[in-house]
Amino acid sequence: MATIKDVAQLAGVTPAVVSRLLSGDSRLRVRPETRARVAAAVAELGYTPNRAARALRRSRTGALGMALRHLTSPVYGEIFRGAEEEASRADHVLVVAELDALAADDRAFRRFTSGGVIDGVVIQRDGLATDEALTENLLLADLPFVVVNERVPPPLSGVALDDTRAARIATAHLIALGHIDIAHLEIGGPTTRSADRRAGWEQAMRHADLDPRADFAVEGGASPETGYRAMTELLASARPPSGIVAGTLQSAIGALTSIRHAGLRVPDDISIVAHHDAWFAEHVTPPLTVVRLPLRELGRRAVRLLLDRIEGQPARQEVVTSLTPELVHRGSTALPSNRLRVGGGT
Amino acid sequence: MATIKDVAQLAGVTPAVVSRLLSGDSRLRVRPETRARVAAAVAELGYTPNRAARALRRSRTGALGMALRHLTSPVYGEIFRGAEEEASRADHVLVVAELDALAADDRAFRRFTSGGVIDGVVIQRDGLATDEALTENLLLADLPFVVVNERVPPPLSGVALDDTRAARIATAHLIALGHIDIAHLEIGGPTTRSADRRAGWEQAMRHADLDPRADFAVEGGASPETGYRAMTELLASARPPSGIVAGTLQSAIGALTSIRHAGLRVPDDISIVAHHDAWFAEHVTPPLTVVRLPLRELGRRAVRLLLDRIEGQPARQEVVTSLTPELVHRGSTALPSNRLRVGGGT
DNA sequence: CAGCCGCGATAAAACGGTTTACTGTATAGT
């Protein structure tokens, strides 16, 4: 591989000129013809600066960490893409690691965070005990980090979605269709997105003079199994809801199964709307109505914020409000039937 | 951060001893007590070698690239986990990039492959033109790489699954249930996994003295939409199949929808078995019978092979046969009914 | 004519490890 010395020699200058030219040092004065010779030499040799040497000198590696729990998850996959876009723009590279592997293996954590492998890290946070521990350890390691997809309190940095608004939109959609008894399948756990979506549901209900009944806010978790159980419980109540706002796609899928097992039909008997638009939302039966959130923008913003933090800017807590959550109407929501309410009153 | 000099000073030796001790230089003779002093110093200072400095000197970065098309895909997510496990074992870190981003943006490709960012790369390959181009460019860049989840011809290195066997198992399952008219939804495109699965289907059919009819081998693609179309076409034939072996989970899901739209039921009228066991296979309606393949092992093997290649070992072409593909029986396969064949003959 | 300034660069010291060749000291062999 060509080094900066080769380039300098070919251009008839010293390595310093090449270096300063390539990194855009504004204090460097060169005449245009020299600049051109250097550019030509770089092109001819196909020169790319050696990252290790640069990192050693600058104490900046040009790599960003990304610690995610489920690489498999379509929502974090999309966030990753946004992150990569933004990292690419800043000529950075993304080192990814499984959150649980980092938490479980101290050597893995140290490999990831020490030795100047990465300049900072974007982390997912689900309110688990291991997540708290990871935050502690990052703080201890003095490595800049930003939390993605979750609001965090001020000493920390993070960027979240407008989950309250999203849930409001989802709930308002059901209300507009004529639903009155609307339940919320909370994600559960101490995450802000769980609380925010519940808050959004409550707000939309109150705004329409409807009652966000406490027994209609049940924990649906983040898996089909937990969603199934929560829905089954709801169906067992004296007056089951006709509309469901699900916190996650997975719990919505579990709910769908539960409803079917109860001999009811979606959307004829019960309507259901979920959050996030993964490809399979369209391919379950029936296709799920969802509110689509700007996940890619979320990833971009997280990386932007991280880069700013690395540059020494103060911590920030952001919410992506630039793009409005968008309701994608599919087959899982419709006008409420009377079937359930005949005996139910109201 | 503590440097090797700090450690050396604290232990009362020179940096050379620390370095050689930590990297296990067998030609170094030290007495046990010195060894202990160094170990104590390392522990006390929490020393981790600086990766950049090490990379600069060794011309090995300790980072491996992973270029995948769909981070979102559960199959590659699982492969990634295996890869991370193995990389971790070898004290390496994983830099991931989106395949299409690399193909589309030359600067991104160069950032990834030049400048000693990574020592080698594991790539996904789907037989696309851009994939061919990427292979060319990697060869040109003289960067070691291995192809994962696809067989490759000898100058290249790669590790694949035993797709033929998997398809044979899937097909044999339907045959054992009593199905006779069994179609295959090929992945399509010039991938070996597409061809291998088709071959497996043919083998199983012939082995049972059944006819792998040419019109029963249709291209189902890798998306629900293409699967839907393929299935619709099959259903329109004079004597539709009663069993379907789907090359991908996605095409199986599309097929499910098509069957439902045709007014038929799974598994009552038609049985369907797919490949790979992602979480949602269990949560579509009905839950899909699949053959589960050792994806994590595939990821591990790919990294192992890559590391060997980096060490200078010759190219190898592997197939993961150590773990047998396992049939997971769920609700989408059952005994064939007579309903379809009443008018159909046989 | 001396001094100063701006221009267009340059020289050289880091950065933090790794690695090769070498050194000084005791012990053993002849």
Place this chain on the structure above:
DNA sequence: ACTATACAGTAAACCGTTTTATCGCGGCTG
């Protein structure tokens, strides 16, 4: 008594960039 040998480490070059301080030179000023 003298050399060989093993032992236990050491010295220093080197990897490829970045960056700070400096330099020679011509022109302008007083």
